[in-house]
Amino acid sequence: MRITLDNRLPADHAARALRADAGTAFTERPRTLPPKWFYDAHGSVLFDRITRLPEYYLARAEKQILRAHAAEIAELTGARTLVELGSGTSEKTRVLLDALTEAGTLKLYAPVDVSDTTLEGAAESLCRDYPDLSIAATVADFETDLPLPGAGPRLVAFLGSTLGNLTPDQRAAFLARLRSVLTHEGDALLLGVDLVKEPSALIRAYDDDQGVTAAFNKNVLRVLNRELHATFDLGAFDHKAIWNAEAERVEMRLRARVSHSVEIHDLNLTAEFGRGEDILTEISAKFRREPLTEELTRAGLPPTHWWTDPQSRFALLLTTRT
Numbered sequence: 001m002r003i004t005l006d007n008r009l010p011a012d013h014a015a016r017a018l019r020a021d022a023g024t025a026f027t028e029r030p031r032t033l034p035p036k037w038f039y040d041a042h043g044s045v046l047f048d049r050i051t052r053l054p055e056y057y058l059a060r061a062e063k064q065i066l067r068a069h070a071a072e073i074a075e076l077t078g079a080r081t082l083v084e085l086g087s088g089t090s091e092k093t094r095v096l097l098d099a100l101t102e103a104g105t106l107k108l109y110a111p112v113d114v115s116d117t118t119l120e121g122a123a124e125s126l127c128r129d130y131p132d133l134s135i136a137a138t139v140a141d142f143e144t145d146l147p148l149p150g151a152g153p154r155l156v157a158f159l160g161s162t163l164g165n166l167t168p169d170q171r172a173a174f175l176a177r178l179r180s181v182l183t184h185e186g187d188a189l190l191l192g193v194d195l196v197k198e199p200s201a202l203i204r205a206y207d208d209d210q211g212v213t214a215a216f217n218k219n220v221l222r223v224l225n226r227e228l229h230a231t232f233d234l235g236a237f238d239h240k241a242i243w244n245a246e247a248e249r250v251e252m253r254l255r256a257r258v259s260h261s262v263e264i265h266d267l268n269l270t271a272e273f274g275r276g277e278d279i280l281t282e283i284s285a286k287f288r289r290e291p292l293t294e295e296l297t298r299a300g301l302p303p304t305h306w307w308t309d310p311q312s313r314f315a316l317l318l319t320t321r322t
Contacts, residue, residue, distance in 0.1 A: 003123045007116055007139040008147065014114070017141075018227055019267065025279065026264060026271040035165055035252075035282035036114070037220045044088075044118075046216040053212060055204040058161060061314035062192050063092050069307050070099035073155075073318060076305065077188050080107045081150030084157045085142045087111030090122040096157060096190075097130060108150040110136045143170075146177055152184025159192040161314070164249065164285035175299035182301075182321040189301055189319045196286040197313060199243040206241035206250050206284070214239035217252050220281055229265040236260055240278070252282040287315070 010016075018037060025033045039047065051059040079100055084093055090111055100106035109126065113119050119137040126135060138147045143166075148154060156178070166174060178189065206213055217239045221232040237254040244251050256273040263270055293303050296319055305318040 002127055002133070003135045003137065005116065005119060005123070005137045005139070006147070006149075008145060009114065009139050009141065013141070015227070018223075022224060022228055022264060023267055023269070026262075026267075026269055030280060031278065032280040033220060037223050038216060038281070039115075040219070040223055042222065043216060043219040046212060046219060049212050050208070050216060053208045053210065055208045056213075057201075057205060057313055058194055059092070061309040061311070062159060062161075062316070063095065064309045065192075065307050065314065065316045066092065066095040069316065070095045071102070072305075073190060074099040074103040074105070076318060077153060077155045078103070078105045078186065079153055079155035079188070080105055081110055081148075081152070081154040082106060082108070082157065083110040083112065083148050083150070083154055084159070085112050085146075086158070086160070086162050087113045087122065088118060090126060092159065093157065094126075094129075096155075097126070097133070100155075101130060101133070106133065108134050108136055110138065110147075110149050112138045112140055112142055112147060114139065114141055143174065146181050148181050153186030153188065154182070154184055155188050155190055156182070157190045159190070161192055161194040161284065163191060163193060164287070165283060166285075167283065171295070172299065175296065175301060179300040179321060187321050189317075191296075191317045191319060193287045193292065193315050193317065194284065195308070195313060195315055196248055196288050199245070201313075202243055202250050202286065203241050206252060207239065211239075213241070213252075217254060217281055221254070224264070228267060231263045231265075233260070233262075236273075237279075247283075247285070248288075249283050249285040251280060252284075253278040253280055289315070292317075 025031050050056050116139045123135045123137050136149045218234045221234050224230040225232050236257050240253040240255050242251045256277045259275045261272050300322050301319040303317045303319045307316045
């Protein structure tokens with residue numbers, strides 16, 4: 001078989017994780033939920049719409065860089081295996097697959113995602129379009145499990161500025177784990193990061209005029225209502241996108257319009273909200289070249305190449321193990 005699927009998550013992994021995250025969020029303050037709970041089927045559709053909005057430059061800028069430098073990346077890495085963390089539908093990865101296939105080195109694509117159905121659909125589509133490519137898909141949570149199958153040299157792609165969703169401590173732990181599994185000579189990391197820029201441009205990217213991002217943010221309340229039999233009223237919360245200048249990150253929040261109570265029946269919990277109280281649903285750190293270079297070097301992954309789009313909005317970094 002050209003496609004293998006290794007499911008490393010127990011059947012109840014998502015349910016247990018959601019219960020744990022919600023239990024913490026609604027018994028402690030400040031209230032915080034991980035952004036992964038946006039992405040049920042409806043949330044994934046909304047996010048796809050977000051990537052096509054005029055305000056949301058991130059996806060377009062990253063793909064522009066990939067198109068401009070994919071052949072160079074293929075030449076520099078000579079990768080036999082392409083591993084992608086948080087691969088989703090693998091659509092933008094096709095730029096790398098094309099370049100590595102053209103270079104004649106690629107033998108295996110190894111996408112990693114928490115959704116088995118998404119991985120299966122992407123793998124079947126890629127097999128049709130890349131008849132000589134083998135695919136080893138893994139269902140795993142890359143924050144705690146980093147499976148890197150295949151022969152070296154391996155190129156690990158971590159795109160979409162997903163690194164920015166982690167706090168500095170979480171980033172340090174993640175990068176240390178990643179470095180520990182990059183064991184083959186020539187193994188490398190291709191990292192996509194959003195850069196610090198005018199706050200107005202950043203806020204527009206997370207608070208579009210059509211309200212798609214607001215609907216995406218509130219979708220986490222739909223997930224809680226459905227999965228935990230909660231009683232969140234979506235109309236009782238406003239979507240907020242805030243630039244935290246000190247931490248240099250955009251914060252997405254849901255802010256209570258009025259004081260009210262929410263029942264979370266599956267947790268036997270009542271959550272009280274004061275007027276103006278926030279649930280922090282996502283952080284999106286923005287990076288500068290020198291501090292990020294220092295951060296990666298401390299983790300044993302010093303950048304060797306740095307590419308940006310013409311407007312210097314977004315960057316791709318190629319890093320190598322030391």
